[in-house]
Amino acid sequence: xxxxxxxxxxxxAAGTAARRVAAALAAVAALAAASGCGRSAERQxxxxxxxxxxxxxxxxxxPRAAREALLAELERQPASTPPAASARDTCARAYRLLLEAxxxxxRVRALLEAPDGAAGPGALADLxxxxxxxxxxxxxxxxxxxxxxxxxxxRRAARGGM
Numbered sequence: 242x243x244x245x246x247x248x249x250x251x252x253x254a255a256g257t258a259a260r261r262v263a264a265a266l267a268a269v270a271a272l273a274a275a276s277g278c279g280r281s282a283e284r285q286x287x288x289x290x291x292x293x294x295x296x297x298x299x300x301x302x303x304p305r306a307a308r309e310a311l312l313a314e315l316e317r318q319p320a321s322t323p324p325a326a327s328a329r330d331t332c333a334r335a336y337r338l339l340l341e342a343x344x345x346x347x348r349v350r351a352l353l354e355a356p357d358g359a360a361g362p363g364a365l366a367d368l369x370x371x372x373x374x375x376x377x378x379x380x381x382x383x384x385x386x387x388x389x390x391x392x393x394x395x396r397r398a399a400r401g402g403m
Contacts, residue, residue: 293318294315339377
């Protein structure tokens with residue numbers, strides 16, 4: 242039996258075999274990733290949609306512009322099946338309401354923090370934004386459970402092969 246320096250008999254062969262198996266598994270994984278691993282287009286669409294919703298859900302509240310961009314990305318996601326369309330549309334609505342409320346609250350906060358007289362003639366309309374923001378937060382809170390339900394339905398449909 243020939244051995245390499247520093248490697249003893251069967252340990253060297255086992256290491257070589259393990260490296261070959263690892264290389265083969267890496268090649269299979271790369272091939273599977275490239276081909277979608279036989280997943281249907283609907284399954285790939287569902288996975289992309291679920292990822293977009295998760296990223297939006299986990300994003301920090303500020304900066305608001307970053308969350309707006311994530312919401313716009315969600316709204317652009319294709320959704321060719323009823324569960325996918327329901328999840329995209331319901332969750333996008335819930336987050337759109339929440340972001341609009343946040344923007345209205347920011348306008349009111351800026352108005353309240355402005356020096357006396359700096360608010361200008363639009364101040365009354367901006368104060369009305371506070372009521373609008375409150376209504377949008379409440380509506381978003383009502384839609385969020387439907388978003389969660391639509392996501393669960395999409396996950397079930399994706400596992401079942403849609």
